[in-house]
Amino acid sequence: MSIESLYPFLHTGTxxxxxxxxxxxxxxxxxxxxxxxxxxxxLAAYDEQLVACATAMAERFDRGGRLLAFGNGGSSTDAAGIVALCSDPGPGRRPLPAIALTADVATLSALANDVGFEVVFARPIAAAGRPEDIALGLSTSGGSANVLRGLATAHERGLLTVGLAGYSGGAMAEAAGRGEIDHLFVMPSASVHRIQEAQTTTYHVLWELVQRALADP
Structure with a gap:
């Protein structure tokens, strides 16, 4: 197959x-x-909350806690991204224990098949989540049922809960209002692309602030 057949609009004249x-x-x-x-x-909306969230995360890491990150689709790749950032931060930075729940395909697919997709994050958190851990759930819509259930389960077990959402926050904003999400950051956009780009920036900022907090004596 020729390049011209794949991209005919590039061959229609100067x-x-x-x-x-x-x-x-x-x-x-x-x-x-x-x-x-x-x-x-x-940044303007959440400057102080970003610092507060990072401080709380650093305290959990200092207590031996782990980051449990999860999301669907593109948000699952963001969950994997922040886990990679924590696990391999580069020279001069402290590696932090972190797990992407979607990386365990055997558990995820078993739960989805045998129980229901809505529990694929809640069940692993219920089984292995500890009070010193951090649960980070990502959803561009703010309405992903399995992400919400995972965060609710984490809250019940005393984990620090952090959420990243888009649009106006959706059901995640309602959960934060009920106290089920300790720190919620909403990217106020109707574009999934811009939401995910802004969420990536947000968790990089959180990671940077966590590293600074852990480095302070």
Whole structure:
């Protein structure tokens, strides 16, 4: 199969290609500006809470706690991302114990098949979660039933609960109002792409603040 058959719009004449490249450049600039605005908005809304959350997380790590991260789809890759960041932080940084619940495919698929997908995070937390641990749940919509159930189970067992959501927070905002999520950070956007980009920035900031808190004597 030729490149031309895969991307015919790149082979429709010089004028068309120039217009296409101009559209790509404009769209890219708009998206960069959009995520920049969203990141500044999140920082303005949560600057003090980010510090408070990171301080609480550092206290749990100092007590021997672990980070249990979970989410669905793209959020599961973000959960894996923050676990990798904790486990292999690079020179001069303290490695931190962290587990991505979606990495255990055997347990996840068994629970989904035998019980129901809504319990795939709650059951492992109920089985292995300890009061000194941290549960971090990610959902772009804020309404993922299995993420909410995982956070509720973590709260019941005394874990520190942290949530990252999008839009207006959805059901995760309601759970935070009931005290089931200790720290909730909402990315106020209707774009899943921008939400996930802002969530990535948020957990990197939390990780950086945790590292600083742990480094202070």
């Amino acid at each position: 004028a068309r290609k120039e217009a296409l490249l101009a559209d790509v450049a404009r769209s890219t600039a708009e998206k960069v500006a959009e995520i920049g605005r969203l990141r500044r908005e999140v």
